Ligand SMILES: Cc1cc2nc3c(=O)[nH]c(=O)nc-3n(C[C@H](O)[C@H](O)[C@H](O)COP(=O)(O)OP(=O)(O)OC[C@H]3O[C@@H](n4cnc5c(N)ncnc54)[C@H](O)[C@@H]3O)c2cc1C
């Protein structure tokens with residue numbers, strides 16, 4: 001199985017205060033810590049587990065600046081073989097579609113059976129890249145994948161997709177394919193010191209747009225379908241109903257509302 | 265000179281931090297409450313190669329160094345002291361003497377499973393009448409028909425009594441030297457050897473889930489070949505291991521204090537009194553500023569001591585200084601953290617109350633603060 005995993009470096013905003021920066025188009029990331037996008041961490045693990053079972057290679061790709069080397073190296077330390085990092089000033093302002101174009105350009109020339117992406121990025125939450133990538137590569141895809149089974153001949157797979165309400169949809173598809181991985185599909189390992197040392201010896205190939213045969217106009221804002229205008233904090237208050245009174249009263253009111261809306 | 269970790273160590277720190285957050289943090293309260301040894305966590309630490317960080321790969325280790333090890337201990341201590349001391353004692357006390365002084369055969373037989381984390385290592389120096397005064401060791405071993413026959417008691421020994429404990433290396437008196445002083449040697453005693461009896465766990469003020477026990481040796485016989493290194497060199501051997509252990513305890517203190525700081529900053533931003541977050545009061549800000557300053561100084565110096573050890577340079581003084589400063593600043597950080605939490609900090613469900621109790625032992629174990637000051641004074645030529 002030859003596999004490609006796309007990973008993204010994202011800020012950890014779960015426990016931090018988030019402020020919109022001066023440009024109004026981004027958040028201030030100067031005090032945030034960064035890590036691999038959560039779903040991508042599961043995607044890396046899934047690829048490495050398949051490699052350990054069936055052999056093959058795992059190629060790690062990221063679009064991002066030098067900082068992203070950290071996430072790439074971590075994936076290499078866990079068992080990835082090779083890596084590409086796509087970096088070009090013209091990538092700034094790219095939406096998910098433009099990112100997918102860059103990834104597709106890098107992947108096109110490779111022999112691959114499965115491309116893994118995360119189902120969703122923790123920062124933008126668009127859930128676009130994996131599916132757009134499949135279209136651009138002209139291969140099958142499945143999104144929100146929570147189970148992967150390679151069928152005997154290695155030419156087909158059976159995947160379980162997570163649907164609402166805990167339902168799973170199973171489908172079979174021919175390879176090559178793009179799978180967008182949902183968190184919880186496996187138990188991601190942690191990079192060992194030994195793995196990290198070995199990863200230091202593996203090369204990360206840096207590719208610019210011209211290396212990939214792409215024109216600057218195909219990515220960035222020019223090449224995007226969606227353009228970010230500005231961030232605003234959510235408006236507080238108008239839709240919210242604040243319950244007042246003694247705890248017994250407010251609890252009873254809350255219970256009545258929940259029942260009325262059919263939520264309990 | 266830029267004091268920065270290289271990429272390898274930075275990645276390793278992040279990886280261990282991730283591990284501690286995901287695998288240890290959710291279990292901390294339960295461990296504290298039950299006091300049960302965290303076998304599942306140790307197994308996962310072994311999977312990740314944490315149980316043999318400084319030892320070469322040929323002996324089942326990770327091929328890392330003391331600095332990498334210190335970073336791992338620090339990151340785990342930031343979340344849980346019991347897991348951190350288990351790792352620390354396993355490596356610096358249990359495994360180090362075999363690695364540094366064992367024969368090739370002893371390393372193959374005893375070190376490999378320790379480094380792989382399949383077994384847990386322990387070292388027994390302390391006795392009821394020999395704590396700081398380690399030279400007063402009473403436990404003795406006589407050679408009889410190719411066997412050491414051991415009698416005596418060790419107390420406060422970490423890691424000897426778990427289901428995965430392999431054995432314990434102990435300091436014993438094996439005779440009298442020419443100058444009339446005790447001849448001290450180190451002997452390895454496998455768990456399960458007849459005459460080696462392990463008492464129930466102590467009830468401790470902190471580190472609830474770490475395994476600390478009294479060990480009794482009653483006509484306990486082990487093969488002559490269980491002597492570690494040369495006869496009569498037990499003292500020199502454990503001093504060398506203690507230098508490494510002290511650096512690791514310093515790292516454990518830095519991690520514990522870091523945990524205190526992070527908890528305190530979060531709480532100071534949330535807790536409102538007199539109409540504003542208490543973090544807006546300069547009295548609270550200054551406590552946090554002092555904590556952060558001391559932690560940074562302790563961390564930098566601890567890494568220096570580890571780097572000296574890795575470089576094979578003298579480091580006895582630096583190891584003692586790191587241990588002394590880091591453990592005392594950690595105790596202070598814990599005291600201030602509880603203060604910042606007010607009455608809540610006095611409640612066991614708050615992490616700072618556990619850090620507070622965990623911190624105290626750091627000024628005692630592997631040489632008390634007084635002993636560190638003695639060592640440093642001696643190094644100053646006094
Ligand atoms: C949780 C825990 C885990 C431990 N794990 C291990 C282990 O795995 N292996 C092991 O061998 N030991 C272990 N120990 C023992 C530990 O190393 C000793 O407790 C420590 O060395 C102090 O010895 P002591 O308790 O006998 O105190 P004492 O030596 O009796 O000291 C009492 C006080 O007197 C002071 N004092 C003593 N001598 C002097 C002096 N010359 N000048 C000034 N002051 C002095 C000390 O500083 C201290 O304040 C552990 C202890 C604990 C609590």
Ligand SMILES: Cc1cc2nc3c(=O)[nH]c(=O)nc-3n(C[C@H](O)[C@H](O)[C@H](O)COP(=O)(O)OP(=O)(O)OC[C@H]3O[C@@H](n4cnc5c(N)ncnc54)[C@H](O)[C@@H]3O)c2cc1C
Nearest residue numbers: 535537538542545546547548603604605606607608610611
């Ligand atoms: C075991 C126990 C028994 C108790 N028994 C009783 C009892 O019988 N009756 C009762 O009424 N209460 C009782 N208490 C509550 C106790 O009096 C409070 O915990 C104490 O007054 C501190 O309040 P707090 O915990 O809300 O801390 P906070 O007031 O939230 O203080 C947190 C931190 O903020 C600091 N701080 C707050 N305001 C300022 C400021 N303006 N400037 C600078 N620093 C500031 C504090 O010094 C502290 O370090 C008890 C508490 C405990 C732990």
